[in-house]
Amino acid sequence: MGRFEILLDASLYAYLLSTVVLGVWFFWRRPRLWHAGSGLLAAGLVCQTAFMIARGAVSGRPPFANTFETLVLLAACVVVFFLASAALYNTKPLSPLVALAALFVTLFAYLIMQDEIAPLMPALRNRFWLLVHVVFCLVSYAAFLLAYIFALAFLMKDDRHAPGATFVAALSLSGVAAGLVILVLVRASLLTVSRGAAFGLSAGGAVLLAVALWPLVGWLTRRLGIRERLPEQSQLEETLRRAVSLGFPFLTLGIMTGSYWASLAWGRYWGWDDKEVAALVTWLVFAIYLQLWYTPKWRNPWNAWVAVLGFWCVLFTYFGVNFLLGGLHSYA
Amino acid sequence: MPEQEDANGQRPVRAALDVLSSTRTSIVLLVLVAIAALVGTVLPDHAAQEYVYGRTWFHVLLGLLGVALFASMVWRRRTGVAKAWGLLAHVGILLVLAGALITLISAERGIVVVVEGREEASFHREGADPFRDTPVPLGFSVRLVDFRLRFYPPAHYLCVIRANSRPLRLRVRPGRALDIPGTECSLTDIGLSPVGVDGAPPRPGRAELRAKAVWPSSSEDLRLTDGDAVGSPWDPDSGLLYQRVADRVKEFESEVEVVEHGQVVRRHVIRVNDPLVHKGTRLSQADYDRRGLRWSQLSVSRDRGAWFVYAGFLAIAAGLVSRFYVGPLLSRFRSARGARGGDDGAL
Numbered sequence: 001m002g003r004f005e006i007l008l009d010a011s012l013y014a015y016l017l018s019t020v021v022l023g024v025w026f027f028w029r030r031p032r033l034w035h036a037g038s039g040l041l042a043a044g045l046v047c048q049t050a051f052m053i054a055r056g057a058v059s060g061r062p063p064f065a066n067t068f069e070t071l072v073l074l075a076a077c078v079v080v081f082f083l084a085s086a087a088l089y090n091t092k093p094l095s096p097l098v099a100l101a102a103l104f105v106t107l108f109a110y111l112i113m114q115d116e117i118a119p120l121m122p123a124l125r126n127r128f129w130l131l132v133h134v135v136f137c138l139v140s141y142a143a144f145l146l147a148y149i150f151a152l153a154f155l156m157k158d159d160r161h162a163p164g165a166t167f168v169a170a171l172s173l174s175g176v177a178a179g180l181v182i183l184v185l186v187r188a189s190l191l192t193v194s195r196g197a198a199f200g201l202s203a204g205g206a207v208l209l210a211v212a213l214w215p216l217v218g219w220l221t222r223r224l225g226i227r228e229r230l231p232e233q234s235q236l237e238e239t240l241r242r243a244v245s246l247g248f249p250f251l252t253l254g255i256m257t258g259s260y261w262a263s264l265a266w267g268r269y270w271g272w273d274d275k276e277v278a279a280l281v282t283w284l285v286f287a288i289y290l291q292l293w294y295t296p297k298w299r300n301p302w303n304a305w306v307a308v309l310g311f312w313c314v315l316f317t318y319f320g321v322n323f324l325l326g327g328l329h330s331y332a
Numbered sequence: 333m334p335e336q337e338d339a340n341g342q343r344p345v346r347a348a349l350d351v352l353s354s355t356r357t358s359i360v361l362l363v364l365v366a367i368a369a370l371v372g373t374v375l376p377d378h379a380a381q382e383y384v385y386g387r388t389w390f391h392v393l394l395g396l397l398g399v400a401l402f403a404s405m406v407w408r409r410r411t412g413v414a415k416a417w418g419l420l421a422h423v424g425i426l427l428v429l430a431g432a433l434i435t436l437i438s439a440e441r442g443i444v445v446v447v448e449g450r451e452e453a454s455f456h457r458e459g460a461d462p463f464r465d466t467p468v469p470l471g472f473s474v475r476l477v478d479f480r481l482r483f484y485p486p487a488h489y490l491c492v493i494r495a496n497s498r499p500l501r502l503r504v505r506p507g508r509a510l511d512i513p514g515t516e517c518s519l520t521d522i523g524l525s526p527v528g529v530d531g532a533p534p535r536p537g538r539a540e541l542r543a544k545a546v547w548p549s550s551s552e553d554l555r556l557t558d559g560d561a562v563g564s565p566w567d568p569d570s571g572l573l574y575q576r577v578a579d580r581v582k583e584f585e586s587e588v589e590v591v592e593h594g595q596v597v598r599r600h601v602i603r604v605n606d607p608l609v610h611k612g613t614r615l616s617q618a619d620y621d622r623r624g625l626r627w628s629q630l631s632v633s634r635d636r637g638a639w640f641v642y643a644g645f646l647a648i649a650a651g652l653v654s655r656f657y658v659g660p661l662l663s664r665f666r667s668a669r670g671a672r673g674g675d676d677g678a679l
Binding site: 116119121122123125126129189192245246248249252253255256259260261263264265266267268269270272274277278280281284285287288291292294295298321 | 355358359362363365366369370373377380385418432435441484487497498581582584604605606607614616618632633635641642646648652656
């Protein structure tokens with residue numbers, strides 16, 4: 001463990017405490033609790049930013065060159081965007097979920113962290129394009145993660161779509177839990193499997209767990225009055241649209257910068273690499289969402305499902321391609 | 333001449349344009365492209381090229397998307413600043429598709445293998461048989477002056493090998509103490525020194541690790557040459573292995589000269605992120621002679637479509653940013669000044 005990894009530890013604890021405090025605030029709305037919870041969220045963000053700066057200074061390159069480093073950036077971006085949206089659009093009731101998402105993302109980063117800062121392979125030795133391409137992509141992923149949370153909250157407020165949204169929420173939680181368990185087992189050398197098998201085990205475990213947890217999550221949602229405590233549906237629809245409007249131009253820029261960088265490094269701007277195509281599919285899904293949203297007669301709750309599908313495409317692009325398919329981006 | 337009505341009293345061209353330019357059509361086409369691309373992602377690379385990306389139906393699908401977008405821009409002309417930004421994004425998508433079409437039709441790709449000290453004036457097309465197909469002239473000659481690999485400085489590791497578990501790999505740095513996690517053992521006074529030189533890249537030499545090993549009840553001087561292992565004193569089922577990693581490539585470098593009419597007109601060092609672009613031909617580092625470093629393989633690309641694609645992406649991004657942020661800000665500004673403004677309508 002290096003000197004500045006303590007900052008990552010600190011951010012992990014800050015997000016954990018923030019999740020607890022904001023969770024209490026969700027049911028017991030006291031301004032002091034909100035200030036404490038959001039303050040802890042901001043403290044975690046400060047620690048992660050300091051960690052990234054320190055790692056960048058030590059390595060002499062932008063600290064966004066592998067999955068671990070990009071996960072830290074992702075968590076930081078999610079918190080920045082959420083704090084901004086909470087201030088501008090009053091999305092505070094979703095804060096426990098966002099803090100939980102930041103906690104899980106940081107925890108994943110923590111579990112795959114390697115003590116050594118590995119030197120860059122030749123294809124990545126371009127600081128400018130590494131910086132802009134990865135930051136654009138990760139900013140879009142963070143915005144789409146928030147859009148996912150807003151979309152599920154929006155669907156939970158709708159009587160027809162609430163059961164489906166509850167299942168997806170249960171699936172998300174069990175997916176994260178299964179992934180964490182598999183990672184811990186692999187790290188502790190209690191399980192020796194390939195990356196693809198680990199991904200498959202996590203996915204299979206998540207579906208089974210979600211099916212088992214679905215009734216419980218549904219019952220808890222009703223029992224604890226979670227739906228009533230969420231923001232109004234119109235407000236959620238608007239913040240969902242704004243989150244997608246933030247992520248979509250950045251994803252476009254991410255694909256564009258990646259395409260230019262590919263022409264420098266590999267001699268072609270588009271090679272139908274798995275990661276490129278997965279990013280294109282994500283772009284198309286969110287293009288469909290926006291097309292539907294900007295056609296007033298077609299605006300309806302089903303659009304939110306398109307945003308949910310879009311985030312699943314983000315997950316496939318970010319993790320699925322790396323773990324299952326490989327290709328030119330297998331280092332990412 | 334006015335358009336003829338059909339038996340149902342409709343004008344067929346107008347009806348076709350209505351269908352083609354509709355939001356429903358564009359969404360159906362976007363969904364179809366997304367499904368096709370997703371299938372291509374799941375398939376192995378060669379199968380994806382053979383059954384999806386390289387097939388005419390996929391190109392026709394992309395072409396239809398372009399036609400539908402063009403029809404919607406022309407047929408459903410929209411006015412207003414907000415609509416203009418959306419239009420710019422649509423123009424961007426058309427430029428990307430146009431660039432892709434130019435690439436498909438006219439791009440030339442291939443490889444050229446250059447041996448040190450020799451010149452090459454032509455390249456072989458991608459997928460061509462180098463013994464049967466005629467090479468394509470480069471339009472100039474490229475001479476390889478030198479091919480070299482640059483390495484990162486060697487890194488030193490002590491691996492703790494344990495039965496039934498993954499080895500623990502610890503970075504060793506001279507002068508620093510190293511605690512071995514999960515034990516009460518440590519190494520102090522660590523020193524690293526070169527041992528012998530075999531000269532052949534990519535492993536320029538070997539090294540010896542010297543340290544004072546402090547075990548729970550004793551201490552001893554430890555000397556390990558890279559690749560050597562010793563049993564650990566704290567656990568009969570574990571051992572220590574010293575590894576020196578010196579083959580981490582930092583850069584592939586092809587130092588070349590461009591020769592025209594017997595004269596050297598340009599010198600350039602081609603690296604992975606620094607291709608040589610000369611007279612519209614791009615030469616990128618692709619492969620090299622792994623045994624003797626005597627030759628370098630460069631990929632050749634002539635593609636006029638690329639700039640259309642970049643311009644298209646920029647137009648999409650500019651259109652989206654303006655539509656989502658600049659437009660509403662201007663609209664708010666105008667509203668504040670009492671002027672009429674709006675933010676509704678199709679993208």
